[in-house]
Amino acid sequence: MKKWAALRRRRVSMPGERPRRRRAAGWGRTRDWLLMDAGAGDTFSIKNHVCGLSVRGGGADRRDEVVSSRRGDMLQTIRSRLRKWFNPGQEALRASEERYARLFNHVPDGLYETRPDGTVVAANPALVRMLGWESEEALKRNCRAAEFYVRPGLRGEILRRLEEEGEIRNVEIDLYRKDGQVITVLENARVVRDSEGRVVLIQGTMTEITDRKQAMDEVQRARDEALEASRLKTRFLANVSHELRTPLNGVLAMAQVLGESNLPREQQECVATIEHSAGFLLDLINDILDISSIEAGNLRLEEGIFRIRDLLEETAAVVSPRAEASGLVIVTDVDARLPELVSGDGSRLRQVLHNLAVNAVKFTGEGEVVLRAQWEAAMEEGVRLEVRDTGIGIPREVQELIFEPFRQADG
Template identity: 40%
Template sequence: MKEKNDKLVYQHFLDESFEDLYEHAPCGYFSSLPDGTIVKLNTTLAQWLGYHKTEILHQKRFQELLPIGGKIFYETHHAPLIRMQGSVNELSYDLVSKSGALLPVLINSSHVTDAEGKVVLYRSTLVNISDRKKYEAELLQAKKKAEQAAKTKAEFLSTVSHEIRTPMNAIIGVANLLQATDPSPRQLEYLRILKLSSENLLNLINDILDFNKIESGKISLEERPFNIRELLQHLIYNLLPKAEEKEITLTHEIDARLPSFLLGDPVKLIQVLTNLIGNAIKFTHTGSVTLRVQAIEVTSKDVVLEFKVSDTGIGIAADKIHKIFEEFSQADYEINLKYGGTGLGLAISKKLLALYNATLQVESELGKGSSFSFALKLPISDFQPESQQLVDLPHSHPGSLRGIKLLLAEDNSVNIFILSQYLKSWEVAFDVAEDGSEAIEKIRQHTYDLVLMDLQMPKLNGYDATRMVRNLPDEKFKKLPIIALSASSKFDLQQRLDYAGITDFIGKPFNPRDLYNKIALYSTATPQQAGNTSGSFSVETSILPPTDPSWHVNLNEFRKLTRHDTTQLTELIRLSIENFTSFQQNFKEALYTRDILLFEEVAHKSKMTLRSLEATRLSQLLDRATDLLQSGEQDTSMLAVASREISQEIDVIITELIAQIPDQPGNIS
C-alpha cells in the first residue's frame, strides 16, 4: 500500500515539474485551434506580451497578435504551408504586445490530428530574439561605420592621388620635353635622376591606390582572350632598360607548348609579373634575372602554367621571408633605407593571385638570390582578335598626325604648355579652351576631329561639358570623340565617364606614346590619311541601327494582369520602376567588368518584364551587348557605348512608366 502511495506522490511530483517547466520555460508555448484561436499558453509568453492569460485564452486568435504585414504573411504563407506539410520551422514574426510594442520571435509549429486525420490543434514554440535583433542592429551599425570609414579613406586617397599626380604630370612632362632639346651630358644625368625619382614617386602612389582598391573589394578578375607570348615579350621589352641600366642580364624562357591565346585577366597578370621582375632587378647588382614560363599540364580546354622569376641578387634570410608579404613592410629596416619602396608590391601580388586561388611561393638564400613562383590554370581560347595598328614611338615620326584638328580643354597652364609641345611636334592643329563653357562654344563654332577634355575645370567641369555637347542638336556632336584627361584613377571614375558620354580616358601623368596612339585611333585623319579631314569617325557611336519608335513601353499587358484595377496597376508600375533602376546599375557593372555571367543573369531576370511591356528596343540592346561580351570584344569604347545606350533606354522607359501612373484610385477603362 505504501509503495503504491509513493508512486502516486512521485507521479504527482513529476506532473507538477512538467507543468512548472511548461509554464516558466525560457521559450513561449501556445496551442491554437485551426482558426487560430489560442486555447493554451504558458506564463512566459503571457509575460512577454504583457497580458493576463484570461485576456488571451479563448479571446484572441494568433493572427490578432500580429501587425498587418504579419497577418498577410500568416494567411498567404504560414497557414497554407502548415496545412500542406504539417509543420513550419523558424518563421520570423513580430508580435504586438498589450502596450503596442513589437516583440520579435521565431516560431516553430506543428499540427495535431484526430483518428480520422483531421487537424484539431496547432502547437507552437516561440523563441524571443530581441537580443539577437539588438546585436544585429549593432553589427549593422558597426558595418555601416566601417564601410563609411573605408569610403572616406578611399575618397581621401583618390583626392590625394589627384593632387599629387597633377604636379607629377608637369615634372615628368617637362623632363621628357627637355630630353628632346639636345642637353649636355651633365644635364642628361640630372634629367635621368629627375625622371627616376618622379617615376618612383608615381609607382608609390599607384601601389597605395591598388592596395586600397583590393582591400575595399573593388577589384575583380576579367576573362578575355589575350596572346600570352606577345604579352610576355612586351613585358620583357619594357623592363629591359632597367636591367641594362644596372648592367645585368634579363632573359625569358617560354615553354614551346604554350597555346597562343588564353582566357584571363592580362592586366593583373602583367601587374604581378612586373612587381616580381621589378623587385628582382631592384635587388640584383650583378648576374641575371630570368622569367621562366612552363606548361605543367595541357588539355584541349585549359592549361596549367608555372611562372617563375629567379635572380642572383641579395637574397632573403630564412627568418625574414615571412615578413616580405606583409603590407608596408620589407625584410629589414636597412633594406628600406637603401632601396626604398612601399613594401606593398609583394602584398598586392599575393592578393591579386588569391583572386585566382593561386599562391605565391618563394625560395631564397641570403647572398645567393631568390626565386618567386606561382601556378595558374587558364582556359584556352581559339579567339583571334584583330590587331589594331597603333603607331609607336611618337617622337620618331614628327608630323605624322598632320591634318588632325583637336580641341584641348584644360585650365592648368603647365599642362597646356606640356601638351602643346607634343601636339606641335606631331603637327596637330589645335585650339585651347580653359573651361567647360568655352569648350562648348568652340565645339559649336568649329569642326574638330576629337576633344581632349580635362575633367576638373572651373565654372563647368569636363563631365557636365561633355553631357551638354552630347545634347547639342546636330548628330555630329553625339559622334565626336571626347577623351578625358584626369589625374584620378579611371576605375574610380568609370560610372561618371559612362554617364557623361566620354569616349576614352588618359591618365595624368600621361605617356606620350599613349596620347599619340589615342589621337591616331580616334581621329578622322589617321597617319595614313594625313591632310584629309573628311570622312566618318572610326569610333562606334551605336551598337544598333537608329530607330525612332513612337513609344518605348506598352501597358496593355499590365492592364490585363491587374484586371484594370488602378491600385494594383500603380503597384505593378512602381515595382517595375524599382526593378529597372536595379537592372540599370547591374548592367553597367557587368559591362564595365566584362562579367558575362552577371549580365546574362540580370538580362534573364528582366526578360519577362520586357516582354510584358513590349520594350523591343531595350531587348535588342541587351542581345547586342550579350553578343559583344560573348565574342570577347576588346574595344572598351564599344562596351562603353553599349552601357550608355542601355542606360539611356532604361531612363526613357522609367520616364514613360512614371508618366503613366494613374492619378485616381478605382478601375480603369
C-alpha cells in the same frame, strides 16, 4: 440405505430447505452484498473470508458483528491487491505527467497551444513573461493569437502555411507585448488534426531573439558605414590622383624632351633616371585609381609586350642612388635562355619588382641586391623573377606577417 433414500427424497421435495440452510450459515443479503462489493477482487481470498464466516456462524447479532468485521478486513485486502496490480502503471503515468509539467513550466522558450480561431488554449510561464502578462489565465481571457502579430495578416499567412505544409520552422516574427513594446521571436509550430483531417490545434514554440536581432542590426549598420567610408576614401583618392597626374605628365614630357637634346652623357643618365622615376610614380598613381576596381572585384590585368631586361635595368636604375648611398651594389642577372620580348602586364610587374627592390635596399646593411630573371622550366614559357639581398633576412616564424597590412617583421 432406505434412510438415506428417504432423506434424499426429502431434500428434493423441500426446495426451500437449502436457502434456509444458507441463511443459517450466514449467507444472505450481507454476504451477497459483500461479494458484490469485492467486485473484481481476488476470488480465492474472498472465498477464504466467506468460508471463515460460515464456520463461525452462530447467533444473529454475533454473526452480523463478525460479518462486518471480516468485511472490512476483506475490503482492505482487496484494495491492497488492486494497488499491487494496478499502481505501477498509475505511478508511471503520474511521474510522466509531473515530468512534462516541469518541462512545460520551466523551459526558457515560450510554449503555446491555440485553436485556428486564435483562442489561446495553453501558454507556459516563459511565454506569459515574454508577452508581458501577469498570468496564463489573464492572457487566455483577454487575447487572441492574431492580436500579437505586428504585421497585419501575418497570422493568416502562417495558418495557410500550416494547413498546407503541417509545420513551420524558424520564422522570424515581430510581436506586441502587453505594454506595446515590440519584440522579435523565432516561431516553430505544427498542427494537430482530427480524424477527418481538420486542423483543431496549433502547437508551437517561440524563442525571443530581440537582443540578438538588435546586435545583428548594429553589425549591419556598422558594416554599411564602413563601406560608405571606404567609398568616400576611394572617391577622394581618385580625385587626388587625377590632380597629381596632370603635373606628373608634364614632368615626364619635359624629361623626354631633355633626353632627346644634345646633353653630356652624365646629364643624359640623370634625365633618364628622372624619366624612369616619374614613370614609376605615374604607375603608382594609376594603381591608386585602380583601388575602386580592386574593391569591386573588377581589377583586370592588361596584356602587353615588353623586354624583361629593360624591366630589370630600369628598376635597378631607380633604386641605385639609394643603394650607392648605403654602400650597396645593385646587380641585374637575366637568364640567356629568356626570349627578348615577353607578354604580360609590364606595369604591374614593374611595380611589384620595384617594391621588392626598395625593401631589399632598406634592410641590407652591406653587400649587394640582385635582381634576377630566370627561365622557369616547370612553367610553359614562364619567367621567374627574384630579388635577393645579403641583409639580415626574415625569421621563418614571422615570414607570414609581411603579407599583413601595416605589419613589419624585424630580422
